[in-house]
Amino acid sequence: MTKPVHILIIEGRYYNHIGDALLEGATRALDEAGATWEVKTVPGALEIPQVLALAKDADLFDEGGDRPFHGCVALGCVIRGETSHYDIVANESAHQLLSLAIRHGIPFGNAILTVENEAQALARADVNRKNKGREAVLACLEVLRLKRAFRR
Ligand SMILES: Nc1c(NC[C@H](O)[C@H](O)[C@H](O)CO)[nH]c(=O)[nH]c1=O
Numbered sequence: 034m035t036k037p038v039h040i041l042i043i044e045g046r047y048y049n050h051i052g053d054a055l056l057e058g059a060t061r062a063l064d065e066a067g068a069t070w071e072v073k074t075v076p077g078a079l080e081i082p083q084v085l086a087l088a089k090d091a092d093l094f095d096e097g098g099d100r101p102f103h104g105c106v107a108l109g110c111v112i113r114g115e116t117s118h119y120d121i122v123a124n125e126s127a128h129q130l131l132s133l134a135i136r137h138g139i140p141f142g143n144a145i146l147t148v149e150n151e152a153q154a155l156a157r158a159d160v161n162r163k164n165k166g167r168e169a170v171l172a173c174l175e176v177l178r179l180k181r182a183f184r185r
């Protein structure tokens with residue numbers, strides 16, 4: 034029997050209520066796909082690429098492993114403040130995550146919201162509205178499907 038797809042969710046919890054909604058959307062989508070997952074929680078978006086790098090260094094994406102991860106989904110929310118810090122957190126988190134994903138062939142879906150205000154964040158996290166947690170899961174699973182197809 035083939036093992037179910039196993040996904041590493043790394044979530045930044047800078048805004049807890051937004052995080053709850055993103056995680057609900059992501060895990061529901063994984064359930065529907067018959068996938069399993071493990072969640073690692075960090076304070077903010079800038080810690081998410083660090084954890085993905087550490088997981089890669091620990092060989093957790095190695096298909097030969099006992100319980101490898103087949104992909105990664107990042108959840109988080111960056112809301113613009115008064116200073117330029119927003120640009121660093123928003124751009125660096127996305128850039129570093131994509132770089133790691135591409136360099137190491139890790140199927141990856143990004144639901145780190147980058148928004149102007151809380152209302153925009155709520156609309157995008159809410160499972161009954163834009164449901165970006167789900168969108169990131171579906172993107173990750175689609176890249177995994179293509180990765181496997183390329184190897185055949
Ligand atoms: N302002 C936001 C942050 N900032 C925190 C950083 O991500 C990081 O935790 C801190 O600089 C310590 O290294 N993080 C978010 O996820 N969202 C924000 O809006």
Ligand SMILES: CC(=O)[C@@H](O)COP(=O)(O)O
Pocket residue numbers: 111112113114115116117118119120122
């Ligand atoms: C995106 C952020 O880091 C943000 O919360 C920072 O706010 P500020 O620019 O007002 O310090």
